[in-house]
Amino acid sequence: MSIELRQQIEKTVPLTNEEFELVLSYFKEKHFKKHQIVIHEGDHVPYNFYIVKGLMKSSYINPEGKEYILQFALEDWWITDPEAFHNQTKATLNIDCLEDTTAFALSLENKERLCKELKKMESFFSKKTTEDYIGLQKRILCLISSTAAERYHNLLKEYPGLIQRIPKSMVASYLGVSRETLSRLATA
Amino acid sequence: MSIELRQQIEKTVPLTNEEFELVLSYFKEKHFKKHQIVIHEGDHVPYNFYIVKGLMKSSYINPEGKEYILQFALEDWWITDPEAFHNQTKATLNIDCLEDTTAFALSLENKERLCKELKKMESFFSKKTTEDYIGLQKRILCLISSTAAERYHNLLKEYPGLIQRIPKSMVASYLGVSRETLSRLATA
DNA sequence: CGCGCGATTGAGTAATTTCAAATCTAGTGG
DNA sequence: CCACTAGATTTGAAATTACTCAATCGCGCG
Secondary structure, eight states, X not given: OOHHHHHHHHTTSOOOHHHHHHHHHTOEEEEEOTTOEEEOTTSBOOEEEEEEESEEEEEEEOTTOOEEEEEEEETTOEEOOHHHHHHTOBOSSEEEESSOEXXXXXXXXXXXXXXXXXXXXXXXXXXXXXXXXXXXHXXXXXXXXXXXXXXXXXXXXXXXXXXXXSOHHHHHHHHTSOHHHHHHHHHO | OOHHHHHHXXXXXXXXXXXXXHHHHTOEEEEEOXXXXXXXXXXXXXXXXXXXXXEEEEEEEOTTOOEEEEEEEETTOEEOXXXXXXXXXXXXXXXXXXXXXXXXXXXXXXXXXXXHHSHHHHHHHHHHHHHHHHHHHHHHHHHHHSOHHHHHHHHHHHOHHHHHTSOHHHHHHHHTSOHHHHHHHHHO
């Protein structure tokens, strides 16, 4: 059930069985249904979620009600409203489920306790955040340097499995183009 | 000379004078002239730079020679090619100076030694990377949800001091619009 | 079988780019 | 101090790209 998480951590730091048990003990298993809202704008953000099975998305909804998708998270990915989670402020993003989803939930308090108790976990989170940072920088480069068509094909190439599980209209939102434009790109 | 760096670190973790001396000892002071190239695509990336005085930018240059600016870094900011630096691979970005610049250079080896010797520095870097990640997420949101005009005015509001020190054509590159479009926005 | 959501298509409009030319400006050497 | 030049900025006009609004299509689910 949690082999992937262990493997992910062990890409950075090796763990004994006991250590991994300790790590797991700080998480709380949570179950969500398709369409369920996990975090709503204005909420307190109690957890960072590691996705065991399923699919969530995080997005910003502007005053006119238009949704802009910041992230999809499927198996072995993490998702939260990072600013609200780390600064313990109110959420500006919304997080919901595109499928029935099982996640391991880690509170900020538990994250800090865990890092204190098991110093190498601090290295793991640090490395993970750095990798995520690099990913965002690449996405920014893509947004400022590529056309809508190039961005779409790049996404297809990078995450071929993702597109099958997501309505095209959401792919459009993630790429920063209208559904109609994406539809015209997809057939070309 | 290095009061700002100490203050930046102490926003996350308190330091004694001795500890800060230790921190500083891992950095190497470097001087660069305006227009000097600090990192060239294909180079090894030996350092992450903390800017003491001056201004650098990092950018990607596509095969046709068009430049896309990922980051500006002025006093009290950090800059490197993060992927090449952390994975010790060849640079895909270019970094150069828009002004004469003094920087504190930290090698990956020294960063790791420092974190090992002074555990709280790992917390500092971790926190810093998280904050930077949040910043990039905001920039992505801005890119997918705002018009060129909104992005420009947002930049003016967020970093009012930056614009005076940077050619408008580079602001355009950073925002992902053509110089001509930015010029028309700026006068409006 | 029909409802409803998502996807597609069409037409008109708005925003942005490109290419080209003109203008402005800062730094250099005389 | 002035003239000159290279780079940066602005402006204009045409072409492209993407958006909006509206209508239609397709299909899975109840």
